Amino acid sequence: GGAMQRFLGPLLCLWAVRLPAGTCAAARGLDVASYRERVRAMFYHAYEHYLESAFPYDELRPLTCDGQDTWGSFSLTLIDALDTLLILGNVSEFQRVVNVLQEGVDFDIDVNASVFETNIRVVGGLLSAHLLSRKAGVEVEAGWPCSGPLLRMAEEAARKLLPAFQTPTGMPYGTVNLLHGVNPGETPVTCTAGIGTFIVEFATLSHLTGDPVFEDVARKALKALWKNRSDIGLVGNHIDVITAKWVAQDAGIGAGVDSYFEYLVKGAILLHDKELMSMFLEYNKAIKNYTKFDDWYLWVQMYKGTVSMPVFQSLEAYWPGLQSLIGDVDNAMRTFLNYYTVWKQFGGLPEFYNIPQGYTVDKREGYPLRPELIESAMYLYRATRDPILLELGRDAVESIEKISKVDCGFATIKDLRDHRLDNRMESFFLAETVKYLYLLFDPDNFIHNDGSDFDVVVTPYGECVLNAGGYIFNTEAHPVDPAALHCCRKRKEEQWEVEDLMREFYSRKKIEKFTLKRPPDHDEEENAKDPEDASSEKAGEKRNSKKSSHSLLSCPSQSFNSKLSVLGQVFLDNT
Numbered sequence: 001g002g003a004m005q006r007f008l009g010p011l012l013c014l015w016a017v018r019l020p021a022g023t024c025a026a027a028r029g030l031d032v033a034s035y036r037e038r039v040r041a042m043f044y045h046a047y048e049h050y051l052e053s054a055f056p057y058d059e060l061r062p063l064t065c066d067g068q069d070t071w072g073s074f075s076l077t078l079i080d081a082l083d084t085l086l087i088l089g090n091v092s093e094f095q096r097v098v099n100v101l102q103e104g105v106d107f108d109i110d111v112n113a114s115v116f117e118t119n120i121r122v123v124g125g126l127l128s129a130h131l132l133s134r135k136a137g138v139e140v141e142a143g144w145p146c147s148g149p150l151l152r153m154a155e156e157a158a159r160k161l162l163p164a165f166q167t168p169t170g171m172p173y174g175t176v177n178l179l180h181g182v183n184p185g186e187t188p189v190t191c192t193a194g195i196g197t198f199i200v201e202f203a204t205l206s207h208l209t210g211d212p213v214f215e216d217v218a219r220k221a222l223k224a225l226w227k228n229r230s231d232i233g234l235v236g237n238h239i240d241v242i243t244a245k246w247v248a249q250d251a252g253i254g255a256g257v258d259s260y261f262e263y264l265v266k267g268a269i270l271l272h273d274k275e276l277m278s279m280f281l282e283y284n285k286a287i288k289n290y291t292k293f294d295d296w297y298l299w300v301q302m303y304k305g306t307v308s309m310p311v312f313q314s315l316e317a318y319w320p321g322l323q324s325l326i327g328d329v330d331n332a333m334r335t336f337l338n339y340y341t342v343w344k345q346f347g348g349l350p351e352f353y354n355i356p357q358g359y360t361v362d363k364r365e366g367y368p369l370r371p372e373l374i375e376s377a378m379y380l381y382r383a384t385r386d387p388i389l390l391e392l393g394r395d396a397v398e399s400i401e402k403i404s405k406v407d408c409g410f411a412t413i414k415d416l417r418d419h420r421l422d423n424r425m426e427s428f429f430l431a432e433t434v435k436y437l438y439l440l441f442d443p444d445n446f447i448h449n450d451g452s453d454f455d456v457v458v459t460p461y462g463e464c465v466l467n468a469g470g471y472i473f474n475t476e477a478h479p480v481d482p483a484a485l486h487c488c489r490k491r492k493e494e495q496w497e498v499e500d501l502m503r504e505f506y507s508r509k510k511i512e513k514f515t516l517k518r519p520p521d522h523d524e525e526e527n528a529k530d531p532e533d534a535s536s537e538k539a540g541e542k543r544n545s546k547k548s549s550h551s552l553l554s555c556p557s558q559s560f561n562s563k564l565s566v567l568g569q570v571f572l573d574n575t
Contacts, residue, residue, distance in 0.1 A: 035394060035441045039434060042434055045405070046429060050067075050078075050430075054067025055078060056104060057073075059076060059425060063406060071113060074105050075105060076122070079126060079129075080427040080428065080430060080431035081431060083132055083435075083478055084431060084438075094137075098133060098138055102149050108178070112176070112178075115161050120197060120201070120474055121427060124475075125476065126151075128478035135467055145457070146459055146487060151208060155211075158202065158214055163176055165220075165221065168242055172198075172241065189247050190238065192235050193256055195222075196222055197263050198263070199218040199271075200263055202217065202218035203270065203485070204484070207486075222260075228244050232305050234283075236250060252291055252309075254312075265277065269482070270480065299311065310354065312338075313353075314351050314352075314372060317370075317372035318375055320332035320335050320339070325379065336380060343392065343395060343396075349367055349370065365415045366412065366413055367412075368426055369400060370428070371433040373396075374436045378439050382448065396437060411423065412424045431477050431478070454469075464483065468483055
């Protein structure tokens with residue numbers, strides 16, 4: 001059989017016959033397991049040198065084998081790499097790092113921090129690690145996932161960011177001092193992504209802690225951007241958060257805007273929110289109409305729609321992955337293949353690429369080991385199993401090892417033309433680049449769970465299901481389990497106070513009859529049940545009655561037709 005498959009494999013791949021995962025790649029000579037192990041070795045080469053030479057600083061400087069603080073002073077690379085450890089299966093190091101972070105990280109520091117970067121790297125990294133900690137064998141508190149040391153740290157970090165949102169528009173400042181709040185004289189100009197990239201982390205925090213303030217400020221900021229879009233439906237690059245005037249009026253999908261669009265889609269999926277998705281779909285139309293040419297995306301003037309820069313930026317390479325999340329796989333693949341040709345031309349993606357000239361842009365020739373193209377390949381491979389996506393993964397491993405590997409880690413590529421290096425290893429290399437590469441080559445990873453496997457956790461608010469898959473990655477590749485958002489219903493308006501109602505009914509001397517109405521599309525007579533008959537109902541008997549007094553037990557109306565079943569009966573809104 002093996003010999004036959006080796007012989008027929010390449011032919012069947014040409015005819016797109018369904019074969020076991022990895023067969024077509026193997027037919028093209030790609031050994032998925034060996035690349036997976038090379039990615040693992042890559043992670044540890046970088047991670048161990050960070051611990052040895054740079055910890056407790058934020059980042060490793062790989063050319064000088066020392067460390068530096070970059071985005072704050074909170075051992076950033078350690079927080080960013082934590083969930084990658086578990087994805088690689090290293091539970092003992094995960095547990096050790098959780099203890100190190102609890103003891104060593106302090107957010108009460110006089111440091112000016114990027115609101116955006118602190119949210120996606122620190123808050124996102126801590127939330128993800130918190131939600132994965134039970135899976136990693138950490139002894140969790142009784143109230144987990146609604147409480148826990150990593151959750152408290154994430155909440156503390158997020159609270160430090162809240163003063164930035166106190167503006168007339170609800171759009172946040174870009175920088176905040178972790179001790180004193182917004183500095184007097186702070187610039188009011190923030191990029192679009194720095195305003196619209198909070199809903200994933202902040203809504204997760206609100207749902208886990210029961211404090212609505214985080215989700216509220218994130219939503220208000222999203223809505224302010226929406227309100228200030230141009231007549232042709234586009235948003236610019238930078239806006240004044242006090243006056244809501246657009247300062248940089250270039251519209252596109254890349255730097256300065258990127259993760260705003262990403263979070264409309266991911267927020268919609270995470271929160272089952274139709275409004276966020278319809279916002280994105282409106283933007284998507286305008287982006288197609290004004291910025292898309294031949295499966296490339298250009299930069300245009302946000303009010304007129306005229307081309308302002310015919311460049312592709314490496315950050316835009318997330319877009320095919322995002323398209324795959326809304327099911328637009330064909331367009332995603334076409335754009336991906338354009339971007340992949342650029343990768344093959346240089347052995348990496350230059351920060352800017354001039355599309356008409358087919359070459360790099362002056363001063364923008366570097367590749368800081370960014371994850372975006374690999375991220376898109378990972379999503380598209382889940383959707384299509386097209387072996388060309390594994391080939392990008394192979395090319396990325398080969399390039400990064402050949403060009404950027406040094407004795408002390410992996411260095412940013414300063415210039416893709418002559419392969420000069422820079423003395424920096426960004427924390428996203430371990431958080432995102434290595435993680436997406438590993439997940440591309442590891443089809444059986446728990447992250448790819450299709451729901452066939454899950455854990456049931458008992459919380460103070462009842463049982464909930466976790467680790468069933470469907471993870472939403474924040475824009476720093478930190479996975480959030482969407483099911484966790486339904487474990488901790490502390491918010492009053494979310495509480496189904498059914499137990500109290502039941503107690504009320506049973507405590508009455510004379511129990512009234514009450515009707516349980518069915519959805520209106522049933523023509524049959526409506527059921528009227530007597531609570532005393534709960535036991536006889538269990539025995540399989542049914543009593544019908546023409547009575548239809550208004551149901552005393554009725555759940556608040558929920559979007560997406562949520563239903564709640566009590567005593568085997570489905571309740572829907574009766575108003």
